[in-house]
Amino acid sequence: MKTVFLQRRHSASALKTLDIELEALQALKTALKGPEMRDAVDRAIQTLAATRGRVIVTGMGKSGHIARKIAATMRSTGTSALYLHPGEASHGDLGVITKDDVVLAITWSGETSELNDIFYYCNRFGVKLIVATSHPESTAGRAADICLSMPPVREACPNELAPTSSTTVQLVLGDALAVALIEARGFSPSDFHVFHPGGKLGAQLARVGQVMGTGDAVPRVSRDASLTSATLEMSRKRYGCTAVVDDDDKLVGAFTDGDLRRCIAVHDLNDNIGLHMSPRPVTVEADMLVSEALAILNENAVSVLFVVDGEKLVGIVHMHDLVRASVA
Template sequence: MLEKHRVGDAALESALRTVRIEQEALTTLAAAMGESLLGEAFKQTVAAITATSGRLIVSGMGKSGIIGRKIAATMTSTGTPSLFIHPGEASHGDLGMITGDDIVLAITWSGETTELGDLIAYCHRFGIKLVVATARPESTAGRAAHICLVLPHVREACPNELAPTSSTTLQTVLGDALAIALIEQRGFSKSDFLTFHPGGQLGSQLISVQQLMGKDDKIPTVRLGASLMDATFEMSHKRYGSTAVLDGSGNLVGAFTDGDLRRSLATQQNLHDPIEAHMSHHPLSVAPTTLSTEALRIMNANAVTVLFVCEGSRLVGALHMHDLLRAGVV
């Protein structure tokens, strides 16, 4: 048991050491980006990708290739059309996927990745802009680049200084930095994000209230002057457990809930009383463009299960907690 405890302690110490080494690598990257060489190249890369009418083609071999696939996926999902091309496959026909309107990002830590040779030659032959991310600007790939993103030399977390660890972390974070800079450059919004992420929980969190709310005759409503009985019937016939109270112009002026009904019956109120005497005069409402997650936050903060949806003061919909549940927001 003592031996197992010691092994566990050693594993934890190793993990903490790895995290600290990679933290130091990221600190080094941040410092390098603040300097003229990498910082200027980064700005040129963002400008070049923004100006490109085609796609961002990402390529890399081995671990750099895996990072490249991630970068391409992030770019594509955030408004920068992107495609990963394996350098080996590029030499056997996939170079035909690259057009003169595209820009290429080649990732190679050493700058001497043999498999990238044909891709680099193709870019120069057809005048395709080539960006290279490497730790060795004097390398073959570094010298061939139109823009060279020079990554700082960092210590690998691997005790043998062999397995790519800190270096691939830098490549990943550089890719993220490019993607975020491009999001901000293009003004890529939450609604744009939803266009590319309609599925899963992420998609549901970006759905607007307008896409989930009940409309038209599904909304429980009564007009000012209706009786307590009228409001009770309307609330009972529809699924929201409450009814909106509208003025003659269709503006939301009140709400009557099953809780209000119980309180009215407990005090033996006349069912022919006007609804104005029993409704809540300041009902919660949201705009149709409100995100579903924000609607959920409002419901939780106010301990309610229904929100009315208004454009200005005019009622256009009703949203129940169950609508959010069905959409997977909760």
């Protein structure tokens, strides 16, 4: 019974933490709807989007961890960004900041002394400084060209000491800035793939042209070929079907294993393939996302798609190609 009681008490504590942090996010949302915060965020996005250099994100302690994540999110979504440790900045790394950069400093109290050298450097060399703090009247707030004034929130820590709700607010504000920059820059899924070529995410953002079979790998016969010729072509290739093309290599039909089974017992193998082919095979284009091609395979209950450029056959893609690409 004691163990059960403790488990319930722990889950109640976890739920309380969620409630407190949700309240903090609601406070951030309310603040962002206000004219002062809304104007500051608009100016910050305009400044970040217009910079010819990079976004230098900095912060100390837990705010430093959040700053690292903000920089990483910005990098992965098309904004050149890096994290600068305030301690290292004071010992030579200030040189990483150029006059074309924008500095984004994350500090809840606004009195993080390790940031002061960065603030002085920005002021001395005219580097734009954006500060996110819950104390706009603080040293950091006064040093900022643009101050993002975060609302005061209650920490979820029972002693109200460990950064919990405050770092959640910082993180979400950083995400909001990064997403707004995606829209401001018109960052597309194709652009996203450039920065995420690996893993399942990269595979889902790949194009059909990157995984399709081309050239001699594509099974094809002319429209005047016989059933025998089509069957031999299917056997030589791995796709379980063959395209039927005209003299200009335009796709006019497809002949599959299923078509062969249906006609082999009742038809002459010297019959023209045009009598037995499917005249409207499912096709895609090479620049289609692989994830979209997978959806088309599933919707049409087929395992192979022919890839065309206009009407011309340029490739073929099998369900197995998508599995190997870690999409399915």
